Amino acid sequence: MRGQAQAGHLPVSQPPAAHLPVLYTQVLQGLKVAENGTYLDGTFGRGGHARGVLQQLGPGGRLLVMDKDPEAIAVAERDFAPDPRVAIFRGSFADLLHWDATAAGLDGVLFDLGVSSPQLDVAERGFSFGKDGPLDMRMDPDSGESAAQWVNRAEEREIADVLFNYGEERQSRRIARAIVARREKQPFTRTAELADVIAAVMPRGKDKIHPATRSFQAIRIHINRELADLEAGLDAAMARLKPGGRLAVISFHSLEDRIVKQFMNRHAKAPPSNRRLPELAAFVPTLDLVGGAIKADEDELAVNPRSRSAVLRVAQKREQG
Template sequence: MESPDHLPVLLEEALDALCLRADGVYVDGTFGRGGHSRALLQRLGAKGRLLALDKDRDAVVSAEALALSGDARFSLVHSSFARLAEQAEGLGRVDGILLDLGVSSPQLDTAERGFSFMRDGPLDMRMNVDAGLSAAQWLAQVAEKELVEVLRVYGEERFARRIAAAVVLQRAGQPITSTGQLAKLIEQAVPSREPGKHPATRSFQAIRIFLNDELGELQQGLQQSLAVLKPGGRLVVIAFHSLEDRIVKRFMRDQERGHDVHAPQWVTAAPTLRRIGKAVRPGEAEVARNPRARSAVMRVAERLVSG
């Protein structure tokens, strides 16, 4: 059964890529609403195990409603996958790790979470609301130059300077506290439109990625997967924009080649991963059913014995 508020992306493809064994041990680093986790549990036998993580408390709470918390094969921890190695310590080496990156549909669709320029709500954008600054707090104090940088680097926004200047001007008169307020301000600051794209899309993406340290945590999670996977174990990552996909692609390529490390001196390390197949994208039927799948790219690698 699929949760009505989140359709898992590339579900069959991801499960196939994990090469599930009925008695295997798996980690779902991004539980969300458990779409992938539930399908995975359905294919595991009585001896299989699944550890799920999510840095969003709402995701963890949703497992109760999904009646997953009664399943003895399953455990769910409120944690970032940037702490994958620590969280998976008690499991021994695992057979597969799945990371389905980014935000979930409930995060986007709940106005109070402040992720969406389509829904007016408090300007928050934190996946973990127990830590760090909300977008409103950050925008109230960020230096204009830093804001330009964040919009450019994480949003690839051409009009970063104009938007940052508009933010600084606006906040001098009145704090920016709602998503609607920020979306309108950006709409007015941006001189031209990309077809089919709201002018605030790039800025919202940039602020969200920066505040949640999405790229830094991805790097950490990928690196730690090497210590957590057993030889032959699979790493399956679904990315939703080019910045995160680039990181995944480079990581898998570098680990396959044997990369240079700097400790204690420059050496070429043994390869740790073997890439499996090419990047996988959803087909037309999936995109028609679930438009949020359209930008998904899945990459798969297998842990080697060496390295």
């Protein structure tokens, strides 16, 4: 039952009201934090989930936190660095194998995917079409090209492919043509400019979402290599998890969730057999699924509408041999 202590575990307390990490209680229950375990939060954000893990760790426990965003790392350094149980690393969770602190193995790994609320809420980061700001969208503003640089130089076909593949945008070709036509007159520099161009050529749907929603999602995913990083991060987490360790991943759209679901199933379930082909070596599962897709309940939705699209999946690494 929510909030009750399990044997050998502290109770799962609620996060501070000022910060509402999605599926907070479900994540901590899914990780099944052991007092002296080592846990990695690969997407620190503003530390909501990390604080919950740290509250359940004893003196021998260890919390490793990562983030690509320098603002997130600044918060981690300010709030967590004084605690000797905590280590902090700026970088993508795709590179967690390169962090020496993970080499001894992990009892739990958390990835909270997508863009964080602080990133969305600050116009200068350029993630939101609802707040005019520089067209940037980089989670690490010191690395790679910005969204403005990309939309001002990419070929029309590449833009259309990104919008279709990462945003599942059916009007991708029409939008790409409009982007190219507009930049020939004046390059894009602001989020509002791009949102207005998209809205001008998009038919209004019945779902009430802004016409630029899927396109902004697609460009953000492309700029930050989010799906490629997710695939690399899942493999790396699997390599570092100790037997009995748990992997918890929160996704916010179907592309992410599909990758997570397929990864966990691939390690937990035997592939379908084909009677026409010779039988290969017997399948040996390396993960056990812990429940199915977990979503926010009505209480959480009432106070945190952004949790509506969140899906949590949890798996536990099997003992081998």
